[in-house]
Amino acid sequence: MEYAEAVEQAPPGWRHFTIEDVARLPEAVWRHEMARIPDGEPGERIIRALFWTLVYHLEPEKWDQLARHEPIHPDLIHALPSGVDIALDVGAGSGRLTQQLVTRSRRVVAVEPSAGLRAILTRRLPAVSAVAGWAESLPLEDGCSHLTAASGAFGPDPPVLAELRRVTAPGGMIALISPESPEWFEAEGWLRITAPPLQAPHHPAWLDEFFGPLDPPHELVTMRVDA
Numbered sequence: 001m002e003y004a005e006a007v008e009q010a011p012p013g014w015r016h017f018t019i020e021d022v023a024r025l026p027e028a029v030w031r032h033e034m035a036r037i038p039d040g041e042p043g044e045r046i047i048r049a050l051f052w053t054l055v056y057h058l059e060p061e062k063w064d065q066l067a068r069h070e071p072i073h074p075d076l077i078h079a080l081p082s083g084v085d086i087a088l089d090v091g092a093g094s095g096r097l098t099q100q101l102v103t104r105s106r107r108v109v110a111v112e113p114s115a116g117l118r119a120i121l122t123r124r125l126p127a128v129s130a131v132a133g134w135a136e137s138l139p140l141e142d143g144c145s146h147l148t149a150a151s152g153a154f155g156p157d158p159p160v161l162a163e164l165r166r167v168t169a170p171g172g173m174i175a176l177i178s179p180e181s182p183e184w185f186e187a188e189g190w191l192r193i194t195a196p197p198l199q200a201p202h203h204p205a206w207l208d209e210f211f212g213p214l215d216p217p218h219e220l221v222t223m224r225v226d227a
């Protein structure tokens with residue numbers, strides 16, 4: 001998401017954080033995120049832009065609560081291949097999509113920069129290899145994945161898409177659930193599936209107050225990597 005858009009669209013919970021919280025981010029995360037913030041920005045705009053990063057790294061259990069009440073639409077899960085050898089979940093969070101890949105693959109690798117989210121994922125899915133890393137430079141070999149997936153994490157970002165392609169084996173699939181700008185992917189020839197929106201299941205009121213209205217993922221775009 002563009003910086004200005006992230007500032008504008010920060011959920012109401014941004015007020016929960018302070019500029020001191022930004023300084024508490026792990027150093028590598030702080031450097032990665034501050035690289036996209038223009039010089040001289042006021043603290044309030046920085047906090048708004050970094051809202052999601054602050055949640056993932058400082059309050060991972062809050063993200064996990066949200067993810068548990070925003071289940072991925074079952075039509076999208078059914079559209080994913082099964083009987084896969086190695087599947088990869090990039091930006092795996094606490095494992096909302098990863099748990100679905102486990103039932104469809106012999107082995108699953110989850111890449112996630114937040115140590116707190118990796119800890120939740122590993123506790124819940126001990127058979128999954130959870131590794132630290134960024135989508136822009138995946139710590140994985142070329143062509144190692146037969147299903148490279150992500151949910152709610154990326155959009156039409158050339159360095160990220162190049163990495164997803166690099167790690168996917170010829171004939172393998174890249175599948176992005178709820179990508180930013182799904183219309184861009186469709187125009188580029190990706191297959192797009194839009195399921196009817198489903199209401200979030202019954203959930204505690206604080207989730208809406210903190211994150212805004214819940215919106216369970218209901219879009220999928222897929223692309224086969226040339227064999």
Ligand SMILES: C[S@@+](CC[C@H](N)C(=O)[O-])C[C@H]1O[C@@H](n2cnc3c(N)ncnc32)[C@H](O)[C@@H]1O
Nearest residue numbers: 056067091092093096113114134135151152153
């Ligand atoms: C909206 S959450 C989605 C988590 C999970 N995929 C799910 O569907 O529940 C986005 C995730 O992407 C991770 N993330 C953000 N930027 C990333 C990047 N550049 N590379 C890899 N992961 C990233 C965040 O830490 C967070 O866990």
